[in-house]
Amino acid sequence: MTEEVSVCLPFPPSVNNLFSQGVVKRKIRRFPSRAYKAWRKEAGILLMASRIKRFEVPVVIRLQLTPKDSRARDADNYNKPVIDALVEARILLGDDSRYVKAVTAYWENPSASHGVRIWIRPAKMEGKQDALNGTERRTLADLRRRGVRLIRPSSLPPGKAMQSLIEKGYVRLLPGLIDGCPQGYAPAEVSE
Numbered sequence: 001m002t003e004e005v006s007v008c009l010p011f012p013p014s015v016n017n018l019f020s021q022g023v024v025k026r027k028i029r030r031f032p033s034r035a036y037k038a039w040r041k042e043a044g045i046l047l048m049a050s051r052i053k054r055f056e057v058p059v060v061i062r063l064q065l066t067p068k069d070s071r072a073r074d075a076d077n078y079n080k081p082v083i084d085a086l087v088e089a090r091i092l093l094g095d096d097s098r099y100v101k102a103v104t105a106y107w108e109n110p111s112a113s114h115g116v117r118i119w120i121r122p123a124k125m126e127g128k129q130d131a132l133n134g135t136e137r138r139t140l141a142d143l144r145r146r147g148v149r150l151i152r153p154s155s156l157p158p159g160k161a162m163q164s165l166i167e168k169g170y171v172r173l174l175p176g177l178i179d180g181c182p183q184g185y186a187p188a189e190v191s192e
Contacts, residue, residue, distance in 0.1 A: 004121035007050045009043045011067060011114045012081040040085060047089035054090055058098065058123040061086075063105040068114035075105035082116060091120070132168070135161045140170055
């Protein structure tokens, strides 16, 4: 998906009002408030009806908040319920920094038709790759140190590090001649 999509939702509850506390079996428990449950249900229905396809890449989200009155509010208190609704509707893969690169919220003048308009677009990731953990860094350094240009599938280092390097774009698949079976892998910066 390469284009920006837009959808309108009802005005979300503030993060300060998302959860309530109560005593359940002699322990204090936290649970979603009635207002938050009602908003999530309505938002979920509207998001499903919008038929927005899932974003498989990192995204940038812009929120235009239109309140019904001119009370002072913090814009960042309204990000969480909106992003959680997008994840719950399976439009986004997750809400952490791997999937959501930026969220910008701004206010419009109060209006009787209050709500939030959401724009979602793929993040521009030109030349940027996901960060590596320690095992992945060691595996990639070992491949570069050995000067390996072609890695046979049978000689892959053990563990998930190699698969993660392939998914993050540090190592690329060299397609095979028969039914696309992999003939090997090469560090991404090495040409064929």
